[in-house]
Amino acid sequence: xxxxxxxxxxxxxxxxxxxxxxxxxxxxxxxxxxxxxxxxxxxxxxxxxxxxxxxxxxxxxxxxxxxxxxxxxxxxxxxxxxxxxxxxxxxxxxxxxxxxxxxxxxxxxx
Amino acid sequence: xxxxxxxxxxxxxxxxxxxxxxxxxxxxxxxxxxxxxxxxxxxxxxxxxxxxxxxxxxxxxxxxxxxxxxxxxxxxxxxxxxxxxxxxxxxxxxxxxxxxxxxxxxxxxxxxxx
Numbered sequence: 001x002x003x004x005x006x007x008x009x010x011x012x013x014x015x016x017x018x019x020x021x022x023x024x025x026x027x028x029x030x031x032x033x034x035x036x037x038x039x040x041x042x043x044x045x046x047x048x049x050x051x052x053x054x055x056x057x058x059x060x061x062x063x064x065x066x067x068x069x070x071x072x073x074x075x076x077x078x079x080x081x082x083x084x085x086x087x088x089x090x091x092x093x094x095x096x097x098x099x100x101x102x103x104x105x106x107x108x109x110x
Numbered sequence: 111x112x113x114x115x116x117x118x119x120x121x122x123x124x125x126x127x128x129x130x131x132x133x134x135x136x137x138x139x140x141x142x143x144x145x146x147x148x149x150x151x152x153x154x155x156x157x158x159x160x161x162x163x164x165x166x167x168x169x170x171x172x173x174x175x176x177x178x179x180x181x182x183x184x185x186x187x188x189x190x191x192x193x194x195x196x197x198x199x200x201x202x203x204x205x206x207x208x209x210x211x212x213x214x215x216x217x218x219x220x221x222x223x224x
Contacts, residue, residue: 006153032209043199043214044154051208090153097142097203097210101153 002027004102006091012108019064019078021105023091026072031093033074035066038088038104050074081109122221129187131218133200136181140202142210145174145185148197148217157185157198187220195222 003026013019025031032051036044046059048066056066063082067075074091086109092099123129135143141162146154160167160174160183167174173186183200197219201212 043216044212046211049209049211057207057209094210098144098156098159099210099212100156101146104151104153106151 002093002100004091004093004100006089006102006105008105009103010106010108012110013081014110015083016080019076019081019085019107021076021089021091021107023074023076023102024072025093028072028093028095030071031095033068034092034094034099035074035076036090036092036101038090040087044090048076083109085109119216120219120221122223123190124223125190125192127190129185129190129194129220131185131187131198131200131220133183133185133215134181135183135200135202137202137204137213138178138181140204142203143174143176143183144201144203144212145172145183146199146201147194148199150196154199190220190222192222192224195220 005024007022034049035047037047038044049057050068053068053071063085064076064078076089086107089105089107091102144159145157147157148154158169158172158174160176162178165176171188175184185198187194197217199214199217201214203210203212
């Protein structure tokens with residue numbers, strides 16, 4: 001069966017510091033991968049998606065970037081965090097139309 | 111603009127009663143709809159889905175109804191249990207730029223009263 005991992009689970013970072021969140025998927029090959037952000041009490045906003053290694057599409061202009069160095073690895077990064085980057089970051093995978101989510105990373109920027 | 115929304119932000123039900131969570135969507139071209147359950151501090155968990163060529167689909171204790179005429183989606187939970195307490199999201203799927211993109215509603219919080 002397929003599983004999706006995210007780490008770290010929780011992260012507290014100062015403003016201006018860099019960021020690297022990692023997502024890996026097991027049990028499938030060539031999945032579509034997604035990064036979402038969820039603000040407190042809000043719905044999910046799609047940030048990036050990838051249909052293959054090295055292929056990244058950005059949905060909204062922002063302070064973040066994404067990379068896919070391996071088939072089942074998706075990384076969310078920032079060079080300098082802003083206060084507004086705080087939130088719950090979710091990675092998801094699909095191999096068709098249904099998306100399955102990881103456990104999420106809660107990021108607090110102070 | 112196009113959106114997927116929920117009528118009730120919070121729904122409280124007695125344990126053992128049935129729950130109905132509603133969702134409205136605006137894009138008649140969407141052909142796939144999904145319900146997710148999200149417990150506090152966790153990622154959304156897939157519950158059930160339905161395609162636009164169907165009106166109803168049943169799972170274990172859950173039923174999704176789709177009314178394309180009024181662009182309305184609902185999730186019914188039978189014999190609601192304390193473990194059903196969570197936020198429920200609906201989403202519509204659209205194929206674009208090589209992948210299926212979801213548009214989520216803001217969610218409905220379900221509270222199960224003992």
